[in-house]
Amino acid sequence: MKRRQIHSIILYILELLKPGTAFSGTIKSSIGLGILLREGIGDTIRVSLSDDPKAEVPVCKEILKDCNLFKASPRLVACPTCGRIQYDMIPIAKEIEEFLQGLDKDITGAIMGCAVNGPGEAREADIGIARRKWRSTSFQKRRNCKKN
Numbered sequence: 406m407k408r409r410q411i412h413s414i415i416l417y418i419l420e421l422l423k424p425g426t427a428f429s430g431t432i433k434s435s436i437g438l439g440i441l442l443r444e445g446i447g448d449t450i451r452v453s454l455s456d457d458p459k460a461e462v463p464v465c466k467e468i469l470k471d472c473n474l475f476k477a478s479p480r481l482v483a484c485p486t487c488g489r490i491q492y493d494m495i496p497i498a499k500e501i502e503e504f505l506q507g508l509d510k511d512i513t514g515a516i517m518g519c520a521v522n523g524p525g526e527a528r529e530a531d532i533g534i535a536r537r538k539w540r541s542t543s544f545q546k547r548r549n550c551k552k553n
């Protein structure tokens with residue numbers, strides 16, 4: 406890579422690492438730090454948000470998790486929702502995410518919105534739920550563990 410290209414990439418990353426609101430700052434920091442971390446550059450990260458300083462820690466953890474640099478933290482796979490969704494999944498996914506943030510465990514949870522594609526994803530998680538309007542199927546480590 407030419408020196409000029411490296412220079413412009415560094416300037417781009419530095420621009421991304423400027424503080425921002427919780428929304429824009431999280432996105433910019435994730436891109437900027439993600440590029441550096443994926444290249445193996447750096448051993449300490451700092452995210453600056455125009456928000457409660459406590460909000461910066463979970464953002465740092467998410468960035469490290471998604472760069473496979475932090476294992477002792479849970480992950481949540483939540484379906485992006487589509488026309489097949491069978492129930493009001495989003496508030497439940499938020500509640501589960503909040504609960505998981507308090508744990509220091511390397512586990513993956515999944516919450517899926519339907520019984521069509523949901524069970525496939527849910528089965529891959531340590532604990533997963535795929536639900537229809539009135540029935541749900543739970544999985545634990547690839548095994549159906551409950552239908553109700």
Ligand code: SF4
Nearest residue numbers: 484486487490518519
């Ligand atoms: S799991 Fe079901 S509701 Fe969710 S995105 Fe996939 S098909 Fe749509």
